[in-house]
Amino acid sequence: MTALVTVLAVDDQRLVREGITSLLGLSSTIDVIGEASDGAEALAMVLADRPDVVLLDLRMPKFDGVWFLDRLAERGIAVPCLVLTTFDDDEQVLAAVRADARGYLLKDVSLETVTEAIRVLAAGGLYLHPSATEGLVGALREFPERDAPVRPLPEPLTSRERDVLRLMAAGLTNRQIAQTLFLAEGTVKNHVSQILVKLDSSDRTNAVLRALRRGLLS
Template sequence: MTRVVVVDDQTLVRHGIRSLLALADIEVVGEADDGRAALEVVAATEPDVILLDLRMPRYDGIWTLGRLRERGTEIPVLVLTTFDDDTLLLDALRAGARGYLLKDVTLEQLTRAVRTLAEGGTLIAPSITDRLLRAIRSGPSPAGADAPPVQELTERELEVLRLVAEGCSNREIAEALFLAEGTVKNRVSTILLKLGARDRTKAVLRALHEGILR
């Protein structure tokens, strides 16, 4: 069973998410109402996925993502928010979020996103992908001004990268391309190196910015 921690300042929202996820055999192992409390709960429960709201009093979602990154936490974070804001979305992805959904999603969409992140994938709501692409290409490189130049990807690496951008896990990529899962893992590592990216989300962002992905 996939285990999650829900971080949201509204008690009713947290309880609602807990009840809905229980219907899909996803267990909420902890709750927090701001970022500082979230760090303690995550450390105590070690969930598979963190569901994180962005707009919270005191210690908000961006602050929380930054502290998780400083601690070297590898647990994937799915941002779940009511705010449809391009700047906030980019800030969250650059801070380390692996997925981004609005709170008007269906239970099926939410559970699929949770399981996708738990399996190593990434996911961004299709309704905001086009706007995200425009924002990325019109702004500075997600990798930063001092990032190494992008190295050319092979055709197979491009196939893997496209599936990563669609939110596929290593297992799903292996099945789609008829490869061993270990081979996919190695190819993803090579892609990260060639794109000068720390993780899969940063790799997709830079590939979009550089026009490698359309």
């Protein structure tokens, strides 16, 4: 039996919050245990109720999503946060990347995608929907000088590995990457394995997020 995942929905628009709660209520494995209208209210509810996942809007008055993420980090609270955004504020998106939000979705994704992302985060994973990659890359390209400095990779990615990584970020499978780059699928698998090792990542999503933070996809 699938474990029940508890969720806190955070958005300043009441209609959006109630819509999210109503839709997620259709799932037998997800329980929305609370709603918050800003970061301060969300922080209080996290401290009191300890949800498994926080579904977070970035742009809110007074105490926004980035403020909330920073407060969690200060207190050492490791609740995974899934950002729902329109990517119309690159600085805010970049701040969320730095603050270690664990998942990124555009607000026009399907309910099925949201529930899948929630389950992935609850299991300790990361979730980056392919449609969100362009916005993240744009944010890092717009403000590269403000990104936190990172140490160079012990072993740099080759030109071909960068090609494969960009297609991974676009959500392509190994077979699709092979067809795009005119390579054997086994060759692509080897490149993906090397990318994961070089970026010290356990899976493709983690690798893409680490690459984004390093500016390797810009």
